[in-house]
Amino acid sequence: MVTIKDIAKLANVSHTTVSRALNDSPLINPETKERIKALAQGLNYSPNYSARSLVLDRSYNIGLFFSTLQTGTSAGFFYESVRGVNDVIKEQYNLVVRGIDDYKSYDGITRKSFDGILVMSQSEQDQPFIEHVKAKEIPLIVMNRQVDPVKVMNMIPDDRGGAYRIVDYMIQQGHKRIAIIEGKETFKSTQARREGYKDALTQNGLAVIPEYQVRGSYSLESGYDAMKQLLSGISGELPTAVFCCNDEMALGAIKAIQESGLKVPDEISVAGFDAQLFSGYTSPALTTVRRPIDRIGREGAARLLDFIETKQTQEETIFFHTELVIRDSVKNISGGAM
Numbered sequence: 001m002v003t004i005k006d007i008a009k010l011a012n013v014s015h016t017t018v019s020r021a022l023n024d025s026p027l028i029n030p031e032t033k034e035r036i037k038a039l040a041q042g043l044n045y046s047p048n049y050s051a052r053s054l055v056l057d058r059s060y061n062i063g064l065f066f067s068t069l070q071t072g073t074s075a076g077f078f079y080e081s082v083r084g085v086n087d088v089i090k091e092q093y094n095l096v097v098r099g100i101d102d103y104k105s106y107d108g109i110t111r112k113s114f115d116g117i118l119v120m121s122q123s124e125q126d127q128p129f130i131e132h133v134k135a136k137e138i139p140l141i142v143m144n145r146q147v148d149p150v151k152v153m154n155m156i157p158d159d160r161g162g163a164y165r166i167v168d169y170m171i172q173q174g175h176k177r178i179a180i181i182e183g184k185e186t187f188k189s190t191q192a193r194r195e196g197y198k199d200a201l202t203q204n205g206l207a208v209i210p211e212y213q214v215r216g217s218y219s220l221e222s223g224y225d226a227m228k229q230l231l232s233g234i235s236g237e238l239p240t241a242v243f244c245c246n247d248e249m250a251l252g253a254i255k256a257i258q259e260s261g262l263k264v265p266d267e268i269s270v271a272g273f274d275a276q277l278f279s280g281y282t283s284p285a286l287t288t289v290r291r292p293i294d295r296i297g298r299e300g301a302a303r304l305l306d307f308i309e310t311k312q313t314q315e316e317t318i319f320f321h322t323e324l325v326i327r328d329s330v331k332n333i334s335g336g337a338m
Contacts, residue, residue, distance in 0.1 A: 002040075002043045002044065002045045002046075003045075004018045004019055004022075004045075006043065006045075007036060007039050007040055007043065007045060010039055010043075011035060011036050011039055013032070013036070016309065016310065017032070017036070018036055018040075019309045020305075020306060020309055020310075021033040021036040021037065022036065022037065022040060022092070023092050023302075023305040023306070023309060024088055024090075024302060024305070025302060025305060025306045025309070026299070026302050026303070026306070027306060058115050059094075059112060059113055059114060059115055060092075060093050060094055060115060061093065061094045061095075061096050061113060061114050061115060062085075062089055062093045062094070062095050062096065062114065062115060062116050062117070062118065062301070062304065062305075063096045063097075063098065063109075063114045063116070063117040063118065064081070064082065064085050064095060064096070064097045064098075064117075064118045064120065065097075065098055065099070065100050065117060065118070065119045065120065065126075065129065066078070066081070066097075066098075066099050066100065066120045066122065067099070067100055067101065067120075067121060067122040067123045067125060067126045067187075068099050068100065068101045068122070068123075069098075069099035069101075069102070070099065070101065071184065071217060071219075072122065072183065072184035072186075072187055072217055072218045072219075073099075073122070073218075074218050074219065074246060074248050074274075074276075075248075076246075076247065076248065076274060076276035076277070076278075077218075077246075077274065077293060080293040080294045080297065081120050081143075081293055081294075081297050082095075082097060082297070083294055083297070084293065084294040084295065084296065084297020084298040084300075084301070085118060085297040085298070085300065085301040087298060087301075088297075088298050088301035088302050088305070089301055089305070092305070093115065093305075096114070100119075100126045100129045101125070101126075103129070106128075106129060106132045109129075109132060109133060109136065109138070110136055110138070111136060111137065111138050114138055115138075115139070115308050116138065116139035116140070116141075116304045116305070116307060116308045117133050117138050117139070117140050117141075117304075118140075118141050118142075118143060118297075118300050118301065118304055119133070119140070119141070119142045119143065120143050120144050120297075121142050121143065121144050121145035121147065121188075122144060122145060122184075122187045122188065122189065123145070123184075123186045123187050123188065124145075124186070124188070125186060127147070127150075130142060130147055130150055130152070131150055134150050134152065139304055139307040139308050139313055140152050140153070140304075140313075141153040141154075141155065141300045141303055141304050141307075142154050142155070143155045143156075143296050143297070143300045144156065144157065144188075144189070144293075144296070145188040145189075146188075146317065151315040152315060153300075153303055153307075153313065153314055153315065153316055153318075154316070154317045154318070155296050155299065155300050155317075155318045155320065156317065156318070156319055156320065157291045157292065157293070157296065157319075157320045157322055158319060158320065158321055158322050159188075159189050159192035159193050159196065159273075159291070159322065160192040160193065160195050160196040160199070161196065161321075161322060162193070162196065162273065162289040162291060162322030162323075162324070163192070163193040163194075163195070163196025163197050163199075163200070163243070163245075163273065163289070164196040164197075164199045164200045165196075165200075165289065165322070165324045166243060166271050166273070166287070166288070166289050166324055167196065167197050167200035167201065167243050168200040168203075168204065169271075169287075169324060169326070169330070170241045170243065170269065170271065170330055171200060171201075171204045171206065172334075173241075173269070173330055173331065173332040173333060173334060174332060174333040174334030174335070175239075175240045175241040175269065175330075175333060176206055176240070177209075177212070177237060177238070177239040177240050177241070178197075178201065178206075178212065178239055178240070178241045178242070178243060179212035179213070179214070179230055179239035179241070179242045179243070180194065180197045180212065180213050180214070180242070180243045180244075180245070181214055181215075181216045181222075181223055181226040181227065181230075181242060181243070181244045181245060181249050181250075181253060182194055182213065182214070182215050182216060182245050183216060183217065183218045183245040183246060183249070184216075184217045184218055185215065187218075189245070190245060193245045193273060194213075194245075197243055211233075211234055211235070211236070212230075212234075212239055214226040214229050214230055216244070216245065216249045216252075218245070218246050218248060218249060219248060219249070219252070220248045220249070220251055220252040221252060222249060222252065223244055223248060223249025223250060223251065223252025223253045223256075224252035224253065224255055224256045225252075225256075226249065226252075226253065227242065227252065227253035227255075227256035227257060228256045228260075230242065231256065231257070231260050231262075238268070239268065240268060240269065240333060241268065241269040241270070241271070241330065242268060242269070242270050242271070243271050243273075244270065244271065244272050244273065245273055246272060246273050246274050246276075247272035247273065247274050247275070247276040247278070247279045247286060247288055248272075248276070249272070250270050250271065250272030250273075250279075250286055250288070250329075251272075251278070251282060251286075253270055254270055254282065254329075257270070264284060264329060265284060265328065265329050265330055265331035266331060269287075269329060269330040269331050270286070270287075270329045270330070271286070271287045271288060271329060271330055272286050272287070272288040272289075273288055273289045273291065274288065274289070274290075274291050274293075275288045275289060275290035275291065275323075275325050276288075279325075279327075280327065282329075284327070284328035284329045285327035285328045285329065286327055286328075286329045287324075287325065287326055287327045287328070287329045287330045288325050288327070289322050289323065289324055289325065290322060290323040290324075290325050291320075291322050292320050292321075292322075295320065296320055299318075
């Protein structure tokens, strides 16, 4: 049977370099990686996970844990996260996807059950789980939420900056009465996007109107219900634009607006967040913010595999930029008042 050491001898590199290359580690240059993969393919190399697990006392399981899979984790967010991680791990490890809130006890989360863990953290409520994994010395990367005071590899999208940019864009299009449909209150993304919304208003000299702030939970239904609430519950003028804290709520909001007899964007503009695949195919196509969850998952997985193979971890915070995606759902009204 061909082993990693056989490939290393032929490639004139260390067995650690071979392991990293086969696991698509970003630390190996592309030319070396392709040369090693070609050698492995030519030798019909295939890892024997059962045998390796017994010999090396490893499970060959990678855990991808979400704060919750029950409420607030949208289908699009879940899909992007899993796809990004799975594309890197491939057949090298088994990917186990779970919700942290499904666990009554963390006793089964050990180095024997997981070689490494990725946490797609959405809420401070998952902090005890993160601290447990860290205490068990399981290689760990936390994505999506900045964690304190635990020192880990942390990968974070700029939600606040993304929300600022999209609301500022609405203001530049002439909108002064801008509402927000927020996400699940306990999620850090909700808090960051709300702060970005407020930043854009105040820095442009506009008041933050409490009546224009309504709560959703990141689902289609909650966006629909929140928009109904906005349309029926405001005592003064209706907003000319609504910023929804994700695309799914924006889709629900558009349905509610259209059912009320109003047009999007002619009478009310709508914007979302996350740039889900469907957002470019709604009618009108949705102006939104692209948050690189797929890329965060890929880079998180690549770093985690490297931690596992080298038996060394890093404590670092990496920020990922968000990008404004301008489409058709926000109307320019700067030429006249509404």
